Amino acid sequence: MERVVRLTLLGLLLAFGTAAPIKEDWDIYSFHINSTVTSRYATTVITSRVVNRVDAPKEIHFQVRIPKNAFISKFRMRIEGEMYDGVVKAKEQAQQQYTEAVSRGESAGVVSSVGRTLEEFKTSVTVAALQKVTFELTYEELLKRTLGKYELQIHARPMQPVKDFKMDVYINEKPGITFVQVKGGLSTNALANAITKTHAQNQAWVHFYPTEQQQIMCDSCGEQGMNGDLVVAYDVNRDASLGDIKVSGGYFLHHFAPSGLPGIPKNVVFIIDRSGSMHGKKMHQTRLALLHILGDLAEEDYFGLIIFDSSVSTWKRELSQANSENLAAAKEFARNIRDAGATDINAAVLQGAEMLTRNPRNGSASLLILLTDGDPTSGVTNLERIQDNVRKAINEKYPLYCLGFGFDVNFEFLEKMALENNGVARRIYEDSDADLQLRGFYEEVANPLLTDVIMVYVGVTNLTKTNFSQYYNGSEIVVAGLIDNNTETFTPRVVALSKSIKMEFETEKDSRLESTGTISDHHLQRVWAYLTVKQLLDKELQLSGAEKENVKKEALELSLKYSFVTSHTSMVVTKPPGENTQVLHKPKEGPSRHVTHVIESTPKVTTRVFAASSPVRRKMQKTKSHHRPSSDSFRTFAMDYADYDESADDLTTTTKAPRTSQVPLHHKFLLGAENQTIPLCYDVSAKHLKLLQDPDTGLSVYGKLRRSLQGGLQKIVIYYKTDQRIEVNTNSITVRDGQHVKAFHWGQDHVTAGSVTLILRDNEMDVSIGDTRIVILLHQRKGEKLLWPVLRQFPSGNNTVGILVAKPAVYSILQETSVSARLSIHNIEVIALRTSAVDYSITSAPTLDCWSVSPELALQRELSDFLVTQS
Structure with missing residues (x-):
């Protein structure tokens, strides 16, 4: 498109x-x-x-x-x-x-x-x-x-x-x-x-x-x-002919956008994510857009509605004609879509493909439109397997358009899946006009005029893309290439279907294409290079192994040649x-709208351990680690939920590792790297964590993981000396000083309790204890609250241990692909897979790439040193 x-x-x-x-x-x-x-x-x-x-x-x-x-x-x-x-x-x-x-x-x-x-x-x-x-x-x-x-x-x-x-x-x-x-x-x-x-x-x-x-x-x-x-x-x-063709300096440029063609009835299936993360404004805007889109369907169109979370539901099993009766019923169905559950993208898209395949109509154009705001968390969750399943089910019969709502979605996954199926991916931004963005996208594909468009050229080489599944009213197809010898051997032709009728567009007999005298040779060459690089980058996303490396090399050579x-x-x-x-x-598509990375002339140490929202590859936002501690340096930690046991609500100082049978949890931790831009990550099965323990001052900090796909902590408990305890959860803060117990809430401002000073803001709590300062952030993510600790000032003791003070990793990359790498970590070689992480240590919580390794290799010590159990 x-x-x-x-x-x-x-x-x-x-x-x-x-x-x-x-x-x-x-x-x-x-x-x-x-x-x-x-x-x-x-x-x-x-x-x-x-x-x-x-x-x-x-x-x-x-x-x-x-x-x-x-x-x-x-x-x-x-x-x-x-x-x-x-x-x-x-x-x-x-x-x-x-x-x-x-x-x-x-x-x-x-x-x-x-x-x-x-x-x-x-x-x-x-x-x-x-x-x-x-x-x-x-x-x-x-x-x-x-x-x-x-x-x-x-x-x-x-x-x-x-x-x-x-x-x-x-x-x-x-x-x-x-x-x-x-x-x-x-x-x-x-x-x-x-x-x-x-x-x-x-x-x-x-x-x-x-x-x-x-x-x-x-x-x-x-x-x-x-x-x-x-x-x-x-x-x-524009007219209904072959279109606008320019030839100059051995290159040609073809703009094809015929007018005056009759519209083609369409079969469209809308696949709508209604998982819990779509709660609130997202779901409301989706309903508004869907109601508007249904109202724009023509009576000759057929449509289907599929909603999914961990299960898949259809409005009707078969495609329905867009007559007044069916549209009224479909709108009522759309008004009652409510959010709940996980995200089974695989089952939903396969159901949509089956619906279109089961209901063929001659002379029509079919398309799938997927809207989701999250990663697959139910059913088949392996991204490559989902993409393979969808590609086989669609089998190049119609395009798949993927709309990614917000920045929690794995956009690269959606982009690859759309490109593999002759569609495009579009990010829908979580702004007040999100429903207009959805409607605007639909308007672009609402009026197909041609299907199975093939651009045919004789006497040319180095063509850009020439096959297009559909041509829509108001759009344009552009092809460029190099002419072998001269314009006399150059013969362009377009073959396509209009309502199952074969159409051919070609130059009139005895007409000759002449070189333009108004466009420089340099101009058409740069247009060809621009199109070629763009399409190579798209192709690279879809490939793997040697094929991917060859395409990457070609894109690099052209980019350097034309200074792109x-x-x-x-x-x-x-x-x-x-x-x-x-x-x-050239920045990658990512969650931050304004990202600036600067290395200052005076190096400071900034070690971050980032948290993952799901084990999938993400576009990366680069960070840089430095080498010398300073008062404003911080270290933080993170995890990713997979399974959870809700028993045991208290946190203690016991240092034994929990028994796996008692705590069937699976979390992904990430550790900042001292000499690389991508952190390491490792999996841990646990419930309670030793965040910080300083025997010299009597300060201990422990955390309890949440039962949530968003990860994070549901409780943090701070012990100081023998008689002070601070318990923090997402709703309140309790301070025990000897026999005195006081309860506070977020946003209460300045509080002093014994030797502890608290500054309570709406989404941030500043804790000062002796020479140590910890900031606890309160995040709201997909309608859920979670806690996150950030160590802003380190204890002065030399015996401090815990997740918050884990040393940054030092590793080198020996060999790298888009999905894995061979790393050397402290002179030990290991194969690491690329996954992703959410950095909850800052308010915007960006998503970052990471290399997955064993916890012992990442931490350079036994994992049990960082775990605690219930007393």
């Missing part, structure tokens, strides 16, 4: 730190955005010129957001007449340069950010007194058509009014431009007359030149200048001598 992707520049920031710029310190005297769109391929250049107006060096920050689908291809800075260019390298080489900078004591950063559709690039440089700096960033993207239009969206926020502020958009489309619209918050009221739009057959120009006064007077403006959107939407002329910053390359941001070295990575 082809869909529109907005070409977006959000948050065009030039700021000193996070504060608003002070005009007397430095000034952006010129800020230009120039975007050129030719044959739907956009090249955008952002140029910002800044002057340091004070008689002292000043650090200037440059920050800009770009679309996720875009590849940065160039970045440079001009300082005092010297040009400093960023260089795209293989990620390993770039990371080595980054690491070397850290080892020399220099500041180095990996800077990237993720939002709904955005990534972030930012850097900084020190500008000498009264000197200037010019930043220039270039990125490239192929616009995708959705619902009959392309959109170029720019969000301007320079952080101050700029005297010379210009946005210039130039669009050149050979078939002719049918319409051009300018909209967004920056196109109305006070700024409306700052926009000039010109449209002349196959070209269009949009200029946006607001004055300094206009930049502070518009609806979304202020003393810090503009903060809003400018959106340019357009489409091109992709998942296999990074840009080394070079700067003047003495300045910081930075490495820009």
